[in-house]
Amino acid sequence: MSAPGKKKSVLFFCLGNICRSTMAEGIMRHLVQQKGEAEQWLIDSAGIGDWFIGSAPHEYTMKILKKNGIVGYKHTGRQIKREDFNTFDYIFGMDHDNLSDVESFKPKSPFSAKLKLLGEYDPEKQLVIVDPYFAGTIDGFEQVYEQCYRCCKNFLESYDK
Numbered sequence: 488m489s490a491p492g493k494k495k496s497v498l499f500f501c502l503g504n505i506c507r508s509t510m511a512e513g514i515m516r517h518l519v520q521q522k523g524e525a526e527q528w529l530i531d532s533a534g535i536g537d538w539f540i541g542s543a544p545h546e547y548t549m550k551i552l553k554k555n556g557i558v559g560y561k562h563t564g565r566q567i568k569r570e571d572f573n574t575f576d577y578i579f580g581m582d583h584d585n586l587s588d589v590e591s592f593k594p595k596s597p598f599s600a601k602l603k604l605l606g607e608y609d610p611e612k613q614l615v616i617v618d619p620y621f622a623g624t625i626d627g628f629e630q631v632y633e634q635c636y637r638c639c640k641n642f643l644e645s646y647d648k
Contacts, residue, residue: 491508494529495528496528497528497530497642498575498579498600499512499515500534500589501618502534503539505544506547506628507619507635508533510632511563513552513562514639529575531575533565533567534564534566535585535588536568540564543561543563551618567621568594568633572602573598577600577642580595580605581605588625605639607635609634611637611638616631
């Protein structure tokens with residue numbers, strides 16, 4: 488929960504910041520906009536690796552978002568930073584390897600962010616959001632969309648409860 492007057496905030500991260508984390512970011516931005524709460528939120532995404540710094544989201548990510556009515560989403564790939572742990576309320580990874588990598592990277596000093604798997608909010612109990620990048624087909628991106636949508640919607644509904 489955010490302090491009074493402070494924006495609510497969430498950061499999504501995955502391995503490269505072009506598929507899963509950007510999908511979740513686009514969905515979350517869309518959901519808060521639909522609720523009329525866009526000005527109350529800070530939403531971003533990042534990657535663990537530096538391969539796609541400065542890159543746009545994967546073409547299949549953008550196709551799936553557009554297919555589902557999410558248009559106008561823009562993002563420039565970036566790498567997660569230690570400062571993110573005190574900027575965001577929640578930092579969500581997509582799988583156990585991602586979480587483990589960031590656990591070893593997080594600041595040693597106390598920080599305010601809650602570090603979790605986004606899949607913890609999946610009402611269908613699918614904890615891991617599988618990386619569609621290596622499959623090379625759009626089907627995996629469709630599955631990522633469905634799961635991220637469920638998780639983001641459930642997270643948003645439970646945020647202040």
